[in-house]
Amino acid sequence: MNYDMPVYRPPSEASSLILQVTLGCSHNGCTFCGMYKGKQFHIKSWQEIKIKIETCGRQPYGINRVFLADGDALAVDTGTLLKTLNLLYKTFPNLERVGIYAGPKDIQAKSKDELVELGKAGLKIFYLGIESGSDKILKAVNKGVNSEQMIAAGKKIMDSGLQLSATIILGLGGKDLWQEHARETAAVVSAVNPTYLGALTLMVVPDTPLYKKVQRGDFEVPNSSEILKEIKLLLTNVNLSNCTFRSNHASNYLPLRGILNQDRDKLVELIENALEQPDKVPLRPEYFRGL
Ligand code: SF4
Structure with a gap:
C-alpha cells in the first residue's frame, strides 16, 4: 500500500494493516x-478509502487486524466508517478486529448509539491519549481538553461496551509537577477504568514547543529515578479493575506489565528494587530509548 508519510500506529498494532482514513491530526x-x-489535516472521501481497501484486497496475504489512522481517524463521519468496516470485513475474511485512534473531542462528537453501532460493525478497540490527569498540565501542553472532558470521553467508550486503550506520558509535568501529575493522572485513569493502560515516558522531540521550553530552561525533564518515583506514586493511587497495564514501550526506563489493581504490589516492589538496587534491576539506557 502507498502511504502518505509519516504513518504512526500504537505498538500493539505492529502487525496490523494500516489504513489511512484521515491524514494528520485536526488538533x-x-x-x-x-x-x-508537516501534514495538513484531511478527511479522506469514501471513494478514496474504498479504492485503498480494494487495492489491498488484491494482495496475496492474509489480514487479521486493521488499524485506522492517522491522528484522529474517528473524525470521519459514522456512515463512512460503517461502510469502511463493512468493506474491510468483506474483503478480508480472516479479519478479527479493527482499531482506531480517537481524540476526546471526536469521541464526544459521536452519540453512544453511533459508538455501539460502530462496535457491532467490528470497530473493537479505541486508542485515546489521556497524557495527564492534571488540568494544569493538560493546559500547559495544549491538549485541547480538560480532565473532566477526558474522563467523559473515556467513559463513553467503556459505557458503549468497547475496548479502550489509554495512554499516559510519564514526566509530562516535568520536575515541578511530578506529584500532581502522578496523583491526578491516577484519578482520571481510575474514573475511566480503561481496558488497557499504557505508559510512555516523555522524550522531547526537536522543533516542538516543548523542546523550545526545555532549551529556554522553563521545563526540566525528570531523570530515570524521578520517573520511577512518579510511576510508583501513580500506581499506588490508581483504583482499577481488570485493567491490563504495560510500560513496555521503547521510551520507558523500566518495562512493567500486569493487571491492575491485582498486580500492583508486585509492580511497586519491582520499582522499589530498581530504585534501591540498580545493579540487580537494570534500566534501559538512555541511548536505547526511542519513540
Ligand atoms: S498528541 Fe496531540 S497533536 Fe499529537 S496526534 Fe495526538 S492530539 Fe494530535
Whole structure:
C-alpha cells in the first residue's frame, strides 16, 4: 500500500494493516508532539478509502487486524466508517478486529448509539491519549481538553461496551509537577477504568514547543529515578479493575506489565528494587530509548 508519510500506529498494532482514513491530526497543537507537524489535516472521501481497501484486497496475504489512522481517524463521519468496516470485513475474511485512534473531542462528537453501532460493525478497540490527569498540565501542553472532558470521553467508550486503550506520558509535568501529575493522572485513569493502560515516558522531540521550553530552561525533564518515583506514586493511587497495564514501550526506563489493581504490589516492589538496587534491576539506557 502507498502511504502518505509519516504513518504512526500504537505498538500493539505492529502487525496490523494500516489504513489511512484521515491524514494528520485536526488538533495538531500538543506542545510535546511532532508527529503530524508537516501534514495538513484531511478527511479522506469514501471513494478514496474504498479504492485503498480494494487495492489491498488484491494482495496475496492474509489480514487479521486493521488499524485506522492517522491522528484522529474517528473524525470521519459514522456512515463512512460503517461502510469502511463493512468493506474491510468483506474483503478480508480472516479479519478479527479493527482499531482506531480517537481524540476526546471526536469521541464526544459521536452519540453512544453511533459508538455501539460502530462496535457491532467490528470497530473493537479505541486508542485515546489521556497524557495527564492534571488540568494544569493538560493546559500547559495544549491538549485541547480538560480532565473532566477526558474522563467523559473515556467513559463513553467503556459505557458503549468497547475496548479502550489509554495512554499516559510519564514526566509530562516535568520536575515541578511530578506529584500532581502522578496523583491526578491516577484519578482520571481510575474514573475511566480503561481496558488497557499504557505508559510512555516523555522524550522531547526537536522543533516542538516543548523542546523550545526545555532549551529556554522553563521545563526540566525528570531523570530515570524521578520517573520511577512518579510511576510508583501513580500506581499506588490508581483504583482499577481488570485493567491490563504495560510500560513496555521503547521510551520507558523500566518495562512493567500486569493487571491492575491485582498486580500492583508486585509492580511497586519491582520499582522499589530498581530504585534501591540498580545493579540487580537494570534500566534501559538512555541511548536505547526511542519513540
Ligand atoms: S498528541 Fe495526538 S492530539 Fe496531540 S497533536 Fe499529537 S496526534 Fe494530535
